[in-house]
Amino acid sequence: xxxxxxxxxxxxxxxGQQTVSGSGEPKFRLGLGHSLGLVxxxxxxxxxxVTTSGERFVGLDNIMVILRQAAVIGVVSIGVTFVITxxxxxxxxxxxxxxxxxxxxxxxxxxxxxxxxWIVLVACALAVxxxxxxxxxxxVAYGGVVSFxxxxxxxxxxxxxxxxxxDRQTQIVSVQGFLDVFRGNLLGVPVLVWVFVIVAVAGWFxxxxxxxxxxxxxxxxxxxxxxxxxxxxxxxxVWVFGISGLCAGIGAVLMLARTTAGTxxxxxxxxLDAIAAVVIGGTLLAGGRGSIVGTVLGVLIFAVxxxxxxxxxxxxxxxxxxxxxxxxxxxxxxxxxxxxxRT
Numbered sequence: 001x002x003x004x005x006x007x008x009x010x011x012x013x014x015x016g017q018q019t020v021s022g023s024g025e026p027k028f029r030l031g032l033g034h035s036l037g038l039v040x041x042x043x044x045x046x047x048x049x050v051t052t053s054g055e056r057f058v059g060l061d062n063i064m065v066i067l068r069q070a071a072v073i074g075v076v077s078i079g080v081t082f083v084i085t086x087x088x089x090x091x092x093x094x095x096x097x098x099x100x101x102x103x104x105x106x107x108x109x110x111x112x113x114x115x116x117x118w119i120v121l122v123a124c125a126l127a128v129x130x131x132x133x134x135x136x137x138x139x140v141a142y143g144g145v146v147s148f149x150x151x152x153x154x155x156x157x158x159x160x161x162x163x164x165x166x167d168r169q170t171q172i173v174s175v176q177g178f179l180d181v182f183r184g185n186l187l188g189v190p191v192l193v194w195v196f197v198i199v200a201v202a203g204w205f206x207x208x209x210x211x212x213x214x215x216x217x218x219x220x221x222x223x224x225x226x227x228x229x230x231x232x233x234x235x236x237x238v239w240v241f242g243i244s245g246l247c248a249g250i251g252a253v254l255m256l257a258r259t260t261a262g263t264x265x266x267x268x269x270x271x272l273d274a275i276a277a278v279v280i281g282g283t284l285l286a287g288g289r290g291s292i293v294g295t296v297l298g299v300l301i302f303a304v305x306x307x308x309x310x311x312x313x314x315x316x317x318x319x320x321x322x323x324x325x326x327x328x329x330x331x332x333x334x335x336x337x338x339x340x341x342r343t
Contacts, residue, residue: 038281038297045304053311062307064190070303071196072097072254074296077274077281078203079133079247081295084278085207086240087220087287088140088147092154093248094270096132098263099162100125100252105171105262118177125256126249132158133245137238147241155271162264171262182257192254199250204292216240220287276327277302301326 049057056062076093083090103109104125113120132154139150173179182191207213218226219233219240227233248267255266279285280301281294302323309319 035282035291035293035297038294038301042297042301042304045301045308049304049308049311052308057308057311062311064193066300066303066307067193067196068190068258069306070299071190071192072251072258073270073273073277073302074196074299075199075247075254076251076270077277077295077299078199078292079244080271080274081203081278081281081283081290081292082207082216082240083147083244084275084283084285085220085287085290086216086237087223088237088240089275089285090133090136090151090241090244091148091271092132092136092151092158093244093251093274094267094272095155095158095162096129096245096248097252097255097267097270098265099132099158099165100128100249101256101262101266102162102166102171102264103128103262104252104256105173106165107171110173110175113175113178118175118181121173121175121178121256122253125252126246129245129247129249129252130242131245133242133248134238136245137241140241141234141237159264166262166264168264173256173260173262179257179260182253183260192257195250195254199247200292200296207290207292212236212239217288217290220284220290222288273302276323279327 046058076097080090080093104121109121109124136147136151136154139145139153140147143150145153182195184191186194207216215226215231215236218229218231219236223233251270252266256262259266277298278290278295280298281291281296283290283294305322305326306319309316309322
């Protein structure tokens, strides 16, 4: 027996802050509990950092270093959150970021930026990222290609195109106006961090407080039910991947500001870090539930962990093993909580 449109629309309606269920408990309790767990984990890491590295670990300078490091992966992870919430996966964001940095730092682009305005450089990076995301979306929605395969193909193609354009050379950013703005501070906080905050707030509002967000959750929870409820699933899928590409483009702008260079190696394996942060944040890999707040906390946990290892001169291999263990634990907990919720 088929679902009615109203039932179909309600069935998958879950977010990091909202959970629609048949019980009488508050809709936001489960999401709030998960976010609280992430906050406690973050606090625990900070305590370990203070214990092993001293009070300088929580000093303002080191906190700003952590936030600067988290900005790029954080912005990219927010875009990936939308894709995974909608039931897809995006393996191409790292390569798309690299391609965007290369295209935006070519001699032609920088010359135009110097002649017109530095915003040209930013617009180029955003345009390249968005176009790549839309191509992914069209392949998935209208080409019938599984998102894993479509974005894997984009991962390879974007990285190859970046190498061709740059001839595998590092391209230095020399547009002074761009560097002055994005490498500066605003109210004592790096502009990179402000961009991360703005993207995070915008992403939270879009996913948790708009019709677009509810449709994203519905598509991820049950695409057929969403279609019967009147949602144009294929068109929505294209837009979701477009958002992921746009966030990769924004990440490219931040990467250009951080490193003052564009290169085809930028963003290498960044997609794995982004997916890990999203999963840690409580977004279901199967789709139908997502949390921007959780993703931001997941990004901060990994950033603090990386800084903790760096401060204590610990081997990067040990850090990789630790991060892998955290990811596996997060997935196991997701499955247990999901099973408990169904019973």
